[in-house]
Amino acid sequence: MTEKLSGEVLDSVKRNYEEITETLLRAAGSPDKVTLLAATKTVEPAVINYAISLGLRHIGENRVQELLSKYDDYDLAHCDLQFIGHLQTNKVRQIIGKVSMIQSVDSVKLAKEIHAQSQKQGLITDILLEVNIGREENKSGVLTEQLDELLETVSAMPHLRVRGLMTIPPLCVESGQNRKFFEKMYQLFIDISGKTLDNVSMDYLSMGMSDDYEEAVKCGANMVRIGSRLFGRRIYR
Numbered sequence: 001m002t003e004k005l006s007g008e009v010l011d012s013v014k015r016n017y018e019e020i021t022e023t024l025l026r027a028a029g030s031p032d033k034v035t036l037l038a039a040t041k042t043v044e045p046a047v048i049n050y051a052i053s054l055g056l057r058h059i060g061e062n063r064v065q066e067l068l069s070k071y072d073d074y075d076l077a078h079c080d081l082q083f084i085g086h087l088q089t090n091k092v093r094q095i096i097g098k099v100s101m102i103q104s105v106d107s108v109k110l111a112k113e114i115h116a117q118s119q120k121q122g123l124i125t126d127i128l129l130e131v132n133i134g135r136e137e138n139k140s141g142v143l144t145e146q147l148d149e150l151l152e153t154v155s156a157m158p159h160l161r162v163r164g165l166m167t168i169p170p171l172c173v174e175s176g177q178n179r180k181f182f183e184k185m186y187q188l189f190i191d192i193s194g195k196t197l198d199n200v201s202m203d204y205l206s207m208g209m210s211d212d213y214e215e216a217v218k219c220g221a222n223m224v225r226i227g228s229r230l231f232g233r234r235i236y237r
């Protein structure tokens with residue numbers, strides 16, 4: 001495997017990593033204000049581990065199967081692993097205890113299953129609630145008017161801890177168009193921060209990807225999820 005890792009690929013990951021961290025620093029004003037999570041779908045563990053050697057501390061996968069097949073090869077001594085994709089209830093059991101946070105909780109049913117599996121293993125699982133801020137059909141995430149109910153339900157589940165919110169805004173053709181969605185998310189984040197709910201703390205606002213992470217941070221994101229800007233264009237096999 002290492003043979004295939006050309007110096008060219010690694011050099012570009014290094015350059016990209018430096019560019020991203022500099023951009024984040026500029027947008028946020030201080031290095032510890034924003035958490036960089038690398039979206040690692042389709043990326044082979046050797047490349048991921050190289051990025052970890054550069055200082056990357058958080059990675060996220062979005063398919064259970066892929067996560068499990070790469071699991072033994074990640075350098076998890078130096079990095080934490082999260083789940084960021086759409087999660088089917090019947091696959092929850094396979095990742096509980098393996099991931100430090102599940103960013104994509106968008107229904108009571110899914111929350112209940114994560115809670116049940118965490119309870120079985122004697123764990124408390126950190127989650128983010130995913131919001132469908134653009135109100136798109138066929139997109140994951142709860143609608144804003146469903147958020148309070150989900151929060152209240154989850155608040156009563158001692159093996160879950162809500163750490164914040166996550167969103168994937170609509171694909172916008174022109175840059176800058178996502179600002180209004182980012183701003184709405186920030187407002188929700190602030191509103192919920194002002195409430196006192198058991199097992200709920202608004203630590204993370206996870207929004208911003210390769211094409212819009214700078215804008216997201218300027219609107220209040222404190223976690224960005226970046227894939228192609230770091231690793232290059234994805235090659236699906």
Ligand SMILES: *Cc1c(COP(=O)(O)O)cnc(C)c1O
Nearest residue numbers: 039062084209210225226227228
């Ligand atoms: C792939 C992915 C990303 C990163 O996408 P890029 O545009 O490649 O940066 C972020 N979040 C989720 C949930 C993803 O699946």
